[in-house]
Amino acid sequence: MHGSWGYFPCIKSCELWLDKQLSKSQPLHSQSIQEVRSRYFKNWHGFCVLRRNGDKTARPPHKEKRFQTTTWKKSAIRFKEGLFGKQVVMSNGRGNKPLVVDLPKKFNLENIPAIINLVYNRGQYELHFVYKIDKAVKCESEGIVGVDIGEVHPMVSHDGLITNIFNGRHIRSLYRLRNKVIASFGKKIDRCKRHSQRWWHLVKRKxxxxxxxxxxxxxxLHKHTTKFVKLCEERDIxxxxLGDLTGIRGNINYGRRANQKLHQWAFGKITQLVTYKAKALGIKVEVIDESYTSQTCPNCGNKHKPSxxxxxxKCGFTYHRDGVGAINIRQKYLGRLGDPVAATMASSIGFQLETRCCSA
Ligand SMILES: [Zn+2]
Known part of the structure; x- marks a missing residue:
């Protein structure tokens, strides 16, 4: 097919046909079906728009999914007191039994979730409760904090006066453990016949x-980001x-490939967590290109790579490496990267080390 992508009339008739089919009795709640339907056509519309704008690599939704996320809307969700405690009841199509799931003892029933998603995640099903939060009033604070997301320290922030370092030792040790587990199970799994009983057993255990x-x-990560956002609120930020890593950073040697992956993953997660937590408090989140922020001296503007x-x-300025990144990200956002405005900084910058974040 060349020229115009004439998908739209086709989509319309397809949607109408689907709606006719959906009006018959179905095993799932009508709104749950609607959700899948709208998700599918949303993807399709998105694809059409991409193609129209000249993206030749865009492909229509074509993969068959083994597991689809099932959604229950508010009207299909009920809570009840079961024999052994609280239960959530999710209605299905007429004539079909509802899905009843026991809730943990501490579960808070004060807020009713807007939707519940049933998600398949690596061998088990999970229920995701999604709540609606009233939008916080936008605060008009002047404070700006720059955050450097790094390999050694998940977050280092600087607000113009104080640098906060969030220690990543705990998270890093967990990553090492994760790699170890993958490697040791991988060895065992490789020795079995694929899809044999033992193979499945090991894969599940892994x-x-x-x-x-x-x-x-x-x-x-939740503990770090919550702590950080609360700190921002206290200091009227x-x-x-946040520095964006997807920008040019090619000349930095990551060492192992795995490091890079971990880094990007953590960056994505931290950005996501900080963004939604900050939004709930009415704090704005900006993402800027972080190139050169780790090299520029905040004191004299010289470029030099720390080893x-x-x-x-050379000018005598010495500071924590990731702290420099955070200072420069803040400066860059203000349009002052490399300006020697920080002449008096070296002596006046406070320094706070966050304690280890453990599960206790
Ligand atoms: Zn310098």
């Missing part, structure tokens, strides 16, 4: 271990500036 470690990593954990400049 994901169970990985899932637990991933949850611990997420827990650590109006804007959080150790400390940044040492």
């Amino acid at each position: 994901w169970k271990r990985i899932r637990k470690i991933d949850n611990q990593i997420m827990d650590g 109006g804007t959080i500036v 150790t954990r400390d940044y040492k400049c």
Whole structure:
């Protein structure tokens, strides 16, 4: 097919046909079906728009999915007191039994979730409760904080006066453990016949271990980001500036490939967590290109690549390496990268080390 992508009339008739089919009795709740339908056509529309704008690599939704996320909307969700505690009841299509799931003892029933998603995640099903939060009033604070997301320290922030370092030792050790588990299971799994009983057994056990470690990593990231956002609120910060790693950073040697992956993953997660947590408090989040922010001296503007954990400049300025990154990200956002405005900084910058973030 060349020229115009004439998908739209086709989509319309397809949608109409689907709606006719959907009006018959179905195993799922009508709104759950609607959700899948709208998700599918949304993807399709998105594809059409991309093609129209000249993106030749865009492909229509074509992969068959083994597991689809099922969504229950508010009207299909009920809570009840079961024999052994609280339960959530999710209605299905007429004539079909609802899905009933026991809730943990501490579960808070005060807020009713807007939707519940049933998600398949590496060998097990999970229920994701999605809540609606009232939009926070935008605060008009002047404060700006720059954040450097690094390999050694997940977050280092600088607000013009104080540098905060969030220690990543706990998270890093979890990553090492994760790699170890993958390697040791990989060896065992390689020795079995694919899809044999033992093979499945090992694969299941492997994901169970990985899932637990991933949850611990997420827990650590949640604790760091919550602490950070709360700190911002206390200090009247109006804007959080994050450095974007997807920009040019080619001349930095990551060492191992795995490091880079980890880094990008953590960056994405931290950005996502900080963004939604800050939004809830009415703090703005900006993402800027972080190139040169780790090399420029905040004191004299000279460019120089630090080789150790400390940044040492010819002018005598010495500072924590990731702290320099955070200072420069803030400066860059203000349009002052390399300006020697920080002449008095070296002596006046406060320094705070965050303690280890553990699950206790
Ligand atoms: Zn310098």
